[in-house]
Amino acid sequence: MSDIPLRDVRLETDPHVGFETSYLGEGFSLWSWLTTTDHKRIAILYLISTTIFFFLGGAAAVLIRLELFTPQGDLLTAEAYNRTFTLHGVIMVWFFLVPVIPTVLGNFLLPLMIGAKDVAFPRLNLFSWYLNIIGGGLAVAAMLAGGVDTGWTFYTPYSTIYSNGHVSLTAIGVFVAGFSTIATGINMIVTVHTLRTNGMRWFRLPLFVWAIYATSLIMLLSTPVLAMVLVLIIAERLFGLGVFNPDLGGDPILFQHLFWFYSHPAVYIMILPGMGVVTEVITCFARRRVFGYQFMVYALLGIAVIGFFVWGHHMFTSGQSMYASLAFSMLSFLVAVPSAIKVFNWTATLYRGQITWEASMIYALGFVGLFTMGGLTGLFLASVPVDIHVHDTYFVVAHFHYIMVGGMVSAFFAGLHFWWPKITGRLYPEFVAQIAAGMMFAGFNLTFFPQFILGNLGMPRRYYAYPPEFQVWHVLSSAGAVILAFAYLLPMAYLLWSLIWGKRAGDNPWDASGLEWQTRSPPPKHNFVEAPFVSEDVYDYHPENAPRGSGADDRRYDDRDIAGEKADAAESGRRHRAAETPPATAQARRASKTREPSDGEGR
């Protein structure tokens, strides 16, 4: 552990800057929220709706873990269990994981980060939220009406001739939500292309923007295929147009090909934005420029492109040709290369950084660890012989939960904590948040690590009852789920608390670089009072030519050195800074940084 104390945050001292002049003060009626075209308010709408979906899907997960606590089926019947895990999958994938970071954090931050006043198509942005709500409403209605038992993958012929659930209604819901995703993708790409402020060159874009850009590319090129495959299922169910019907010579494997052509890239829709968030957080709390910025960009784009050519690794045992399996296996290994570049670069960014342990940093470091675990087990699954051994077992379940929950949800919480002061203008209680972050990491591992073992022992997924020798692992997993559930509820509680009782955050409480921190917290309606101009490289935490290990890594410690103070006096440091006006612009800060290069170690 570093001996550097947590950076104490800059507090707002100017009373007239705040709520009333911000985007939050633009209108208080429900109507003003439901008709807003402000990207920041739409982000808040999305935050509320995705949170509701998250807890809905989470409730289903609780039922699943309760059922699996004992080997017998004592809470749910086999039928009800199928419907429960389908509800969990459908809600979590399409109404939480896919939209959550692009539409909440992406919507809020992308225009701020590139210095724009809004996204390119504000009304389309609002429309996408309504589509998402309509789609979610239809899917939830189908679940309430009796549910679907196909799993979130809707494999034919389960979902067509043999289905006894409300597949059509659910598919229509997902279809509608798909267009919401497409609308968001179009908006993000056009915004990045056309609305960058002066001086914001492509290679000055923050990596979060690059991540959203890469995600949007995948959304645009894969979601239409999902839409069409759902149309084909609906046509088969409602009108008897059986394209996949084996009685007519139709091929259910074709469904799997088309489905995974969307759904494997969708895995990257669900992880790339998380990578973007984590990059921003790590670079800020390590006070280092991201190691290998350009490689990070190319890695994001590389993942986006290669991700389109690996879908066949979901079908090693479905009867596709052996040669296809080998080709898909090799391509799946290739996708690990850019992913590994990212992990190495995060690690290298930490090297000799001045690391502090704010809650978002704990979440972000948790992401790196859990994503690495999930990624490496993905390599097991990408190799054909191992996959045949663990296919459709809990090993697979554990693998993708490490990526989706361990990775994406951790990243979302990291981003939510990191930008919470910017979004709301309030600080959350740091210590409780650190506990919640630690708890999420511990609870997550306790929930899902036993599932790797279960899978290797041969426990198949999607069964509501199991032989008693598996019980110990299931009990461990269910126990972990309790911790995990608490770790999700806790942030909800204190974040809501902070809305009213939280300390007012300054414009830049973490002393982070990036345009979003140069405007007020919460930002005014049009984001910036005057259009910002970018003259520096991104992540200017540590000047290129500064000596290694120099105290110039950190502006704060500069300030302290100038005042002749030592870093160990955290309390006096805070008083010192409260007395001083925060530097208004990046230039001013840079000036203060170069004013006096400090002599030795900043710690």
Next chain:
Amino acid sequence: MSSTVAGHFHDHRQQSRANTLGLWIFLATEVLFFGALFAAYLIYRVLYPQAFETAARETEIAIGTLNTALLLTSSASVAMAVKTARLGQRRATMVLLGVTLALGLGFLAAKGFEYHSDLTKHLWPGSADFPLDPPQTRIFWALYWIMTGIHAVHVTAGLGLWAVILTMIARRSFPLESSDKVEIAGLYWHLVDLVWIFLWPILYLVGRS
């Protein structure tokens, strides 16, 4: 909205660039949307060539070809309307868009007539008295209904768009020269046309050589 630049854009040029780029990206998603269908068609065509040729001989080639001509002509009039709109020739633009609307409606009418004739021949793959053999012919006909149906939905949406734009031009609610509305709707219309250019050979010409 009107010709005025929306608040979050610097100037007209930036807004126009954003609109055009947005539409091109939307067209890319449309290509993939139809692409899934074309992929399915291709695979089954390779697997069951005889059945597909048998099935394709039952489509109404006369109406299909007439529709191709109608849609291509409407695309030509749109291309001219884009040009006249840029030059600010209001009356010419209105006439050309009127021609487009008429041709598009003609397309839909012919399509409806064709659907009626298909149904009287029981060529609905879900029906019990489907006349063709082997069973794979039903896959062709399922694809026929889905492909032409989704295409017809796109034509209808495009006609609605043209009707709105034509009304707006008639009411002079935006200045013609500086607006990119006609051009952007035109891009969409050309894609609808382009999709049909692929549908025509694979649904009507197959098996008739």
